[in-house]
Amino acid sequence: QVQLVESGGGLVQAGGSLRLSCAASGRTFSRYAMGWFRQAPGKERELVAAISSGGSTYYADSVKGRFTISRDNAKNTVYLQMNSLKPEDTAVYYCAVKTNPYYSGSIYYRTYEYDYWGQGTQVTVSS
8 A cells, every 4th residue: 555645735826836745655656657637616526637656747738838837756755736726726636547558658547547636735725
């Protein structure tokens, strides 16, 4: 079992920045594919960004050019740098892990494809 702990959420004004962190347990973090999702009130959980074990990345159109996903395998941590934040970015952000990706470049897009989830961290962007 893999435990994920997110941190870094908070309240920020529009145009500001936040960096989310997700620390994972386990010895084989470098083999995992990771994803950041978000869920706003009354909406479905959506993929924001994902990173493969080999470092390939994906971004939702709504965050492309503003958010950056990265990973530090030595620290068992994945990050989401969020710049130029907008009120519509307000949501609970969740980290998720796919423990057995098909190959090093595999990116996963659906919630059901991920094996474990963090508890979520609130991001609120005021206008």
